[in-house]
Amino acid sequence: MRAVVQRVSRACVRVDGQEQATIGKGLLVLLGISVRDGADEARLLARRVAGLRIFDDAAGRMNLDAAAVGGSVLCVSQFTLYGDVRRGKRPSFEAAAPAEQALPLYEAFIRAILALGLPCERGVFGAAMQVELVNDGPVTIVIDTDDLARPRRA
Template identity: 45%
Template sequence: MKAVIQRSGEASVAIEGSSVGEINHGLVVLLGVTHHDTVEDADYLAKKIVNLRIFDDENGKMNNALKDTAGKVLSISQFTLYGDTRKGRRPNYLNAAKPDKANELYQYFNEQIEQQGVEVETGQFGEMMQVQLTNDGPVTIILDSDEK
């Protein structure tokens, strides 16, 4: 399971021009699921993301975690994180999990974030979405549960 997380001052997701989720302060999480991912991978990433110290403290140092700042998560499913570009010019997505499995783990991941006391807004799985964000910092981190 891969996650690209971006510290955000504000972010939103829309489908066909209609807003379906938005946050002010927090993290935008783009989450990709592959075939061998399990709930343990989702648990690992959810805990890591909520506790990752990438928010400024009173001295301007990145010492605070999302849970320390009352931040929220805007979670977006993102199968393209498993795009393979090694051959040719068109990515292949054979490494992305099938939609049923990916959606199940995506929903589970969001529930695990919420169980840690963090509010989660989402896009809609499998839909074309327009994501807007103001990347605060900018801070962007890539996490992969295979690297735990």
């Protein structure tokens, strides 16, 4: 799984001009699911996202997680995070999970976020969405569960 996590002061999702979900301070998570992903990756990624200490403490240091600042999560499915542009000019999405595999894992990620105590809104899976956000900082972090499995350099 791959997530682009943005610290936001507000974010919302619209479908056909109608607002579907909105949050104030918190995290906008663009979530990509690969054909290799399963429930373990959903839980692992949810723990990492919820535990990100990217909100400022009283000293102005990024030292607090979303729960500590009363933040929420807005999760938006984004298969294009697995676009492969190594050959040609048109991305290949072969690594992205098909909808019938991705939807249950998207929902598992959201359930895991909720179980960790964070309010979580969602986009409309598979819909053409307009995502509006105010990136606070800006702070943007990319997390890939494949990278989390690799050892850190000494």
